[in-house]
Amino acid sequence: MGMWFLFSDSFRRQLKETLGFNEREALEITEKAKIRYRDLIKMLPEFEKKDRFKMNIVNCAMLSAFLLSMPNRPSVTQATEYYKKSMMTKPMVWFCQKSGKKKFSEKDIQGMKDTAALQAADRNPYSWNMEFHPYQDGSGYEARFIKCGICVLMKELGLQELIPAMCRLDYTMSEAGGASDFVREYTIASGGPYCDCGYKRRKILQ
Numbered sequence: 001m002g003m004w005f006l007f008s009d010s011f012r013r014q015l016k017e018t019l020g021f022n023e024r025e026a027l028e029i030t031e032k033a034k035i036r037y038r039d040l041i042k043m044l045p046e047f048e049k050k051d052r053f054k055m056n057i058v059n060c061a062m063l064s065a066f067l068l069s070m071p072n073r074p075s076v077t078q079a080t081e082y083y084k085k086s087m088m089t090k091p092m093v094w095f096c097q098k099s100g101k102k103k104f105s106e107k108d109i110q111g112m113k114d115t116a117a118l119q120a121a122d123r124n125p126y127s128w129n130m131e132f133h134p135y136q137d138g139s140g141y142e143a144r145f146i147k148c149g150i151c152v153l154m155k156e157l158g159l160q161e162l163i164p165a166m167c168r169l170d171y172t173m174s175e176a177g178g179a180s181d182f183v184r185e186y187t188i189a190s191g192g193p194y195c196d197c198g199y200k201r202r203k204i205l206q
Helices: 002-017 023-043 054-069 076-087 090-100 106-118 149-156 169-177
Strands: 129-134 140-147 180-183 195-201
Touching: 002 023, 002 054, 002 076, 023 054, 054 076, 054 149, 076 169, 090 169, 106 129, 106 140, 169 180
Parallel strands: none
Antiparallel strands: 129 140, 140 195, 180 195
């Protein structure tokens, strides 16, 4: 429930500021979402200790709980803006900036290689399988996801059309980190063969 403690106020506030619900409606949706969120978390299997994507599926469960508790389902554009503003709190921006300082470090590269080797989705359908592809020119790397836990969970919940709302946050977090430009060609959610998450080093101006 730590994630709920950190972000529920932001999700509730953005119900009003982004989606136009009034205070009473926002409180009702949040109360319903809390119950749905608890049920979703209980349903999910425990992740392996080395699996770095546990928080990704927890975030997905939280957004899904709110979406399922709304009287009217938002459009993809509305859901994308709602999720971005709900997640990008001051502590989250600070976290992204801190992570950005370590981007492309030896530890970061090794972590990506270890994750690619783990292939956690072979044992947990709500996790991810990833390939690591460094760019030949040394400008960064691509994390290529063959299996996506978010796609699995949101399809099961009947929220398939709103999966792109979560995908778009990759750009926002990379921008907040300040170390890389995020590039993408495909997503599994849109029918692509995989999700490519490319991180290109930003040039430091002298």
